[in-house]
Amino acid sequence: DVKVTQSSRYLVKRTGEKVFLECVQDMDHENMFWYRQDPGLxxxxxxxSYDVKMKEKGDIPEGYSVSREKKERFSLILESASTNQTSMYLCASSFRGQVQETQYFGPGTRLLVL
Amino acid sequence: DQQVKQNSPSLSVQEGRISILNCDYTNSMFDYFLWYKKYPAEGPTFLISISSIKDKNEDGRFTVFLNKSAKHLSLHIVPSQPGDSAVYFCAAQYGNKLVFGAGTILRVKS
Incomplete structure (x- = not known):
């Protein structure tokens, strides 16, 4: 069974704080992803990230950075948290080379920025 | 500009009846279309998919139909069960990236 875990289920931070969200997968997947989920969007x-130390911007990278030092771990960093980054953050992983892109998701981290 | 649209935010269906969830897309280059199901406090899980070269794929109670000329796909659940109550996301694949719709909340009433 694929397992993707995220370090926190709920997080409350203050505006301007640096925030780290951690994601770990145990299936030796090459690809890892960070999404945010917002109502209506x-x-x-x-x-x-396709591989260790590699990263690519998605559709909404502004205000975020990432780190992938080990294959199983992908971190999302909010350099200076703002209230508009209050959201549900979902990490996913997938196997490189599959024809159909089946991604496996973690349970999510609900972040509230005050 | 949303490339994948789920225009119905919610759907309520009686147990045993058919649930039909719809999804429209704009990019004809998508390779696959996937449906994910999400329960509260859990991450989305893969449900069923269809290749862009097919028009139907069936897996038990779940069938996905693809109409490429209309750029439209639908997920049919027959018969619907209370445990099917969840948020359903339509996703379209290009390369190894997925583009998700906004989701439809399905409530199956017993």
Whole structure:
């Protein structure tokens, strides 16, 4: 069974704080993704990574950065949290080379920025 | 500009009846279309998919239909069960990235 875990289920931070969201997968997947989910907007891709130390911007990268130092771990960093970054953050992973892109998701981190 | 649209935010269906969830897209280059199901406090899980070269794919109670000329796909659940109550996301694939719709909340009443 694929398992994707996220470090926190709920997080409350203050405006201007640096925030780290961690994601770990245990299936040796090459690809990892960070999304945010907002009502009426669905899931939007923030950043993704094809391999260790590689990263690509998604559709909404502004205000975020990522780090992938190990294959199983993908971190999302909010350099200076703002209230408009209050959201549900979902991490996903997938196997490189599959024809159909089946992604496996973690349970999500609900972040509230005050 | 949303490339994948789910125009119905919610749908309510009686247990045993058919649930039909719809999805429209704008990019004819998408390779696959996937449906994900999400329960509260859980991440989305893959449900069923269809290749862009097919027009129908069936898996048990779930069938997905693709109409490429209309750029439209639909997910049919027959018969609907209370455990099907969840948020359903339509996603379209290009390369190894997915573009998601806004989701439809399905409530199956017993």
């Amino acid at each position: 669905g899931l939007r891709l923030i950043y993704f």
